[in-house]
Amino acid sequence: MPELPEVEVVRAGLEPAVTAATVSSVQVYDERSLRRHPGPSEDFIDRLTGRRMLAPQRRGKFLWIPLSPIQPDNTPEALVVHLGMSGQVLLRDRVTDDLRTRIRIELLHPEHGPLRLNFVDQRIFGSMAIDTLVQTPDHPLQLVPTAVAHIARDPLDERFDDAAFFARLAKKSTTIKRALLDQTLISGIGNIYADEALWAAKVHYEQPTASLTRPRAKLLLAEVRAVLTKALAEGGTSFDAQYLNVNGQSGYFAHSLNAYGQQGEPCPRCGRPIVRESFMNRGSHFCPYCQRVR
DNA sequence: CCGGACTCCTGGTTGC
């Protein structure tokens, strides 16, 4: 279940390997991984083959690799990757295969030579697509894929507007976990880090956003950043020097979780049992004593 | 605007 830290680990791992590399060939083994590509797989292959890749970018859980334009006046395009629930982008040498590879992209890098990207995805909730890049409304020089245009900046983005976020929270009539998972409000947070940040800030997942005091909202945002930053630091430590095993799941369960999946276990703060409740078709894990609606 | 239901999907786990 890759969230912001896992996706950033993938982005950072891909950066030195794909930047300035040229796509020599593309194989699509499962068309379902192109669900979000506007066209048949032949179109995906045609538009990607021969293109040169630029530095990978990320917003929230979306990752994209801008492609060098064929003509200077062409509409800028990018290869957009979403890992969904189980997606991985594995950076390999030219002969390594991986089980459940849905799409393979062969690259030639001017310094590193031939490389291969295996897009592996067990559950096929993830996808690859070629998309056009458009301006972001709040920054004329920054481009994002059209599929990402509605996604809010993430809390580790230096242009994330804390005050605007608090103002939108106060105006909404919804509950806080729903808001944290709303990628148009704040991006990059999934079920695991939502539960972890709420636990750390002692906020109940059904706390109405409008009644969350400003100090508590500030604390919650700080805990969101702390949880994401800590996970990022732990996930970013397992790089292999020669061939980076860029793995969306790496380090995921290595870090200690205080609430997520801990139902029945003692709350690390008060010792009372963590409870799991069903919410939004997923589990919400929390301490009923530490985290109360108020 | 809001929330609930539904869709996509497969492999590990649970239950009979």
Place this chain on the structure above:
DNA sequence: TGCAACCAGGAGTCCG
């Protein structure tokens, strides 16, 4: 032991 039912959830869509 074997097999079916269940469960996990990110994101989009549709509907009331």
